[in-house]
Amino acid sequence: MxxxxxxxxxxxxxxxxxxxxxxxxxxxxxxxxxxxxxxxxxxxxxxxxxxxxxxxxxxYYLTAINPAIVQEMVNGMQEQQQAEKNKQIRKFVRSEGDKMMRDAPILGNRDAKKTIYVWTDFSCPYCRRVHGEIERVLADRDDTRVVIKNFSIHGPLSDGPARAVIAANMQDPAKAAELTNMLMTREFYTQDDLKDQDKIAEKVEANVMKMAAEAGLDTEQLKKDMDSDVVARELRNVRDLAQRFEISGTPFLIIGEQAFPGAIPAAQIETALDEAE
Known part of the structure; x- marks a missing residue:
């Protein structure tokens, strides 16, 4: 215009x-x-x-004649934009995929040939939903790994858990995956906790540490590692990639040559994996 x-x-x-x-x-x-x-x-x-x-x-003329024409035009433009974005993402992932996985927690077979990159947030209900779909996919196939990119966008409700799983990955990748599943399937804060914003971060961390201990992690070492350069680097990498790929919310999945904003069902994930190289 x-x-x-x-x-x-x-x-x-x-x-x-x-x-x-x-x-x-x-x-x-x-x-x-x-x-x-x-x-x-x-x-x-x-x-x-x-x-x-x-x-x-x-x-205005097209809308008056047939509103569907305008919608088709808009949909076509959006599809073209998404196709171009997918092309840029595919090119970047092929050249920088190893760096994207360097400090990130990984679910499934770490040596798998097919990879799902997922930008997620432990406080996001849609992320929890898609995590369940991903777990169903992983249960049926051994050729897939899931790289968790913790995109913390909900303040203390997101930052503490994100730092914890990245730090856990430094200590024991398998236990980091277990902690990730715990945080995605259990509640680590209550509605009453939200009433005291000054102490919410402490309460979240305390609950996260209980789960970490249950997963067999050294919680004292975990607390130290949460403030490490490695964790800071991974969080910075997640934000930088989100900006590059124009990711503004979670969940966001990259599977093969396709990008999927929002929660998608297991069947769609399976199809994308089958189409991936």
Missing amino acids: TWTILVLVVGVLLYLFGGMLLPKGDEKKPSAGKVVAKKCISVIAIILIAGSMCRLYMP
């Missing part, structure tokens, strides 16, 4: 400029060059003005 209005303004200005090329009143007869220049400028100006007016009016 902005570009269309700008083109319209340019067209009007060109038309006015063309009119200034020829003399008025008692001025001498204009040269042939000026006449040709005015006509050319006028034609260009009219084309710009007419084209802009059509672009401005067309959506």
